[in-house]
Amino acid sequence: MFSLVTFTPFQPTPGLAIWSLVIFLIFWYIVSKFAFKPIAEALEKREEDIQNAMDAAKKTKEEMANMKAENEKLLAEAREERSKIIQEAKDIKNQMISEAKDKAKEEANKIVANAVTEIESLKRTAFTEVKNEIGTMALSIAEKVIKKELQGDANQEAFVNTLVKDIHLN
Amino acid sequence: MRNRILLLVLLSFTFVFSVSAHEDPTAGHEAEHGKFDPGATAIHHISDANVFSILDAVRIPLPMILKSDQGWDIFSSGKFAPGHHEDGANAYNGYVMHHGSVYRVSEAGFPMEGLIPVNGFVHKEELVNNKNRDFYFVKYQDKEYRLDARTTLDGGILGGGFTSFMDFSMTKNVVSMILVSLFLFWLFRKAAQRYRTNPDKAPRGIQGLLEPLILFIRDEVAIPFIGDRYMKYFPLLLSIFFFILGLNLWGQVPFLGSVNVTGSLTVTMVLAILVFIIVNINGNKHYWGHIFWMPGVPVPIRILLACVEVMALFIKPLTLMLRLAGNISAGHIAILSFVGLIFIFGKSGESLAGSLVGTAVSVPLTMFMMVIELIVAFVQAFVFTILTASYIGAAIEEAHPEAAH
Numbered sequence: 001m002f003s004l005v006t007f008t009p010f011q012p013t014p015g016l017a018i019w020s021l022v023i024f025l026i027f028w029y030i031v032s033k034f035a036f037k038p039i040a041e042a043l044e045k046r047e048e049d050i051q052n053a054m055d056a057a058k059k060t061k062e063e064m065a066n067m068k069a070e071n072e073k074l075l076a077e078a079r080e081e082r083s084k085i086i087q088e089a090k091d092i093k094n095q096m097i098s099e100a101k102d103k104a105k106e107e108a109n110k111i112v113a114n115a116v117t118e119i120e121s122l123k124r125t126a127f128t129e130v131k132n133e134i135g136t137m138a139l140s141i142a143e144k145v146i147k148k149e150l151q152g153d154a155n156q157e158a159f160v161n162t163l164v165k166d167i168h169l170n
Numbered sequence: 171m172r173n174r175i176l177l178l179v180l181l182s183f184t185f186v187f188s189v190s191a192h193e194d195p196t197a198g199h200e201a202e203h204g205k206f207d208p209g210a211t212a213i214h215h216i217s218d219a220n221v222f223s224i225l226d227a228v229r230i231p232l233p234m235i236l237k238s239d240q241g242w243d244i245f246s247s248g249k250f251a252p253g254h255h256e257d258g259a260n261a262y263n264g265y266v267m268h269h270g271s272v273y274r275v276s277e278a279g280f281p282m283e284g285l286i287p288v289n290g291f292v293h294k295e296e297l298v299n300n301k302n303r304d305f306y307f308v309k310y311q312d313k314e315y316r317l318d319a320r321t322t323l324d325g326g327i328l329g330g331g332f333t334s335f336m337d338f339s340m341t342k343n344v345v346s347m348i349l350v351s352l353f354l355f356w357l358f359r360k361a362a363q364r365y366r367t368n369p370d371k372a373p374r375g376i377q378g379l380l381e382p383l384i385l386f387i388r389d390e391v392a393i394p395f396i397g398d399r400y401m402k403y404f405p406l407l408l409s410i411f412f413f414i415l416g417l418n419l420w421g422q423v424p425f426l427g428s429v430n431v432t433g434s435l436t437v438t439m440v441l442a443i444l445v446f447i448i449v450n451i452n453g454n455k456h457y458w459g460h461i462f463w464m465p466g467v468p469v470p471i472r473i474l475l476a477c478v479e480v481m482a483l484f485i486k487p488l489t490l491m492l493r494l495a496g497n498i499s500a501g502h503i504a505i506l507s508f509v510g511l512i513f514i515f516g517k518s519g520e521s522l523a524g525s526l527v528g529t530a531v532s533v534p535l536t537m538f539m540m541v542i543e544l545i546v547a548f549v550q551a552f553v554f555t556i557l558t559a560s561y562i563g564a565a566i567e568e569a570h571p572e573a574a575h
Contacts (some may be wrong), residue, residue: 008217008271009434009499011322011330015235015338016218016436020347024440027351027413032405035358039384040404042365049370 135164208510214255216430216502219270219342220247221256225425229256232345236265238274238335240282247272247339249285261286265335266308266317270342273306273317274335280308280315291317343437346429350416358412387411391556395563403562406448410441411555418498418547422540428506432550433498435491442491445558450483453565490557497550501543508535 142160222230231248243263250258250267258267264275264282268291275282289309295302307314320337322330340348361377373381392400392407417431431437459465461479464472515521515528 008213009430010495011324012436012439013218013320013322014336015320016341016343016434017323017440018338019340019344020431020437020440021444023344023347023351024409024413024444027355028406028409031351031355031358031409031412035355035362036384036405036408038362039358039365039380040388040401040408042362042369043381043385043388046369 206513208507211510212503212506214269215428215506216433216499218434219256220272220339221252221270222342222427223256224427233340235338236335257291259287261288268306272337273319275308275315276318276334277315342429343431343434346420346431350420354412354416391559395559407555407559410558411551414554415551418551422543428502430502433495433502435495438491438495442487446487449561449565456569457565486561490554494550494554497546501546505536505539508532508539
């Protein structure tokens with residue numbers, strides 16, 4: 001049997017072994033349950049929260065950028081739409097004006113044409129009436145003349161009528 | 171990962187052998203007061219004790235729980251009336267206190283009942299199996315009675331062995347462990363409550379002090395070595411780290427009796443055995459396969475490797491145990507030796523000039539050593555934890571399909 005120096009700190013004693021085992025096991029159990037596990041979980045949760053917050057911030061930033069681009073696009077579209085509408089309105093205005101002009105012209109032409117026609121027909125009516133009046137007056141004059149000269153002469157009368165017919169009022 | 175392995179290897183060699191280089195503490199002298207023996211003094215100060223002495227002035231008695239063939243004895247160590255050098259003035263039920271440790275009278279003729287005043291102690295060396303062994307005697311009524319030390323489990327290698335009684339007392343080390351455990355529990359409970367009540371606030375106070383350490387253990391020890399399933403072993407790693415660190419630091423508080431809990435082999439043995447059990451009950455098929463039947467190598471080498479691996483299985487906890495105890499004990503001995511320089515130069519108080527020279531030499535050396543010890547306290551707690559994590563990691567590691575052997 002060999003023997004080293006008597007070195008008491010390195011002599012394993014059953015009493016200290018049992019005590020240190022019991023103390024460490026209790027320490028391990030209690031501190032793990034009431035401190036280390038909650039702390040480890042809290043740390044994990046916090047890190048997760050931080051990661052989530054950072055992800056959310058990044059996402060929001062991206063969304064903001066997207067929204068801005070979309071807004072600009074919308075604005076450009078609106079501008080285009082506006083100019084288009086204005087152009088259309090202008091076109092419509094011009095068209096309406098030209099249409100109105102055309103219509104007015106047409107109407108005027110029509111009125112003029114109607115007036116001409118009416119004037120023509122009135123003239124004709126008036127001429128017919130004047131012709132008839134003059135015929136009647138000439139007949140009555142001729143009647144009176146012939147009555148005076150040729151009372152009841154049928155040939156005369158036929159001749160007179162032929163004459164009356166030949167009168168053209170122009 | 172490569173750097174981490176290198177660090178691990180380097181740290182594994184930090185086991186300080188200065189303990190074994192230390193001379194026999196009691197060799198070649200009859201224990202007599204007045205003559206200073208630095209070695210014996212250092213050993214005396216770092217040994218476990220049945221009384222908590224602070225500065226040779228305050229002696230806090232501790233509970234004694236003793237078992238002999240006469241049955242159990244439970245009493246306070248104040249009954250011994252410990253004085254200078256923690257030598258008890260009384261014997262109680264056959265037990266005496268010498269150098270802070272309990273001994274039992276093993277020679278017939280000594281009154282084994284009740285409180286008996288004794289007249290001091292004698293230290294002798296006797297040749298046993300061609301080796302000098304220390305024996306202690308108690309003086310009582312001009313006769314010397316042989317004393318038995320407490321039973322130790324070293325089988326005589328370190329000068330101990332089975333004797334007539336066992337000591338289950340709450341010693342200085344036990345009380346220190348309880349105090350440090352309670353303090354750590356209070357500390358972490360407080361931090362945990364802050365995490366619970368203010369989960370969305372920045373760390374403050376104790377929480378801010380502990381969080382970097384906890385994160386360090388998690389990010390540098392647990393996750394790199396164990397991986398995704400670290401959460402199961404994380405509380406164990408934290409418990410080991412802070413238990414060792416707390417006791418290391420507690421042992422370095424000056425004037426508090428230089429408590430040497432983590433430098434006592436019993437405590438580190440218990441921790442190492444616990445780690446050994448946890449590692450091996452969690453070992454998977456892959457782990458045991460690599461120990462007993464290494465895949466991908468010829469059969470003769472497999473047999474050779476199995477022998478080496480089985481040895482490694484037991485050497486791992488053995489080194490864990492020795493490294494921590496050796497480092498902490500060595501640090502304590504170094505500090506006490508430097509303090510002892512004052513007494514050596516001063517010729518145990520005979521020469522004032524020598525004492526002054528000794529002080530001038532001792533103070534800077536001691537301060538330097540204390541700084542080193544502070545680093546060692548952290549490094550050793552870290553090394554124990556990181557090695558535990560690496561053993562667990564190796565035991566639960568799954569086979570890599572891509573790494574063809």
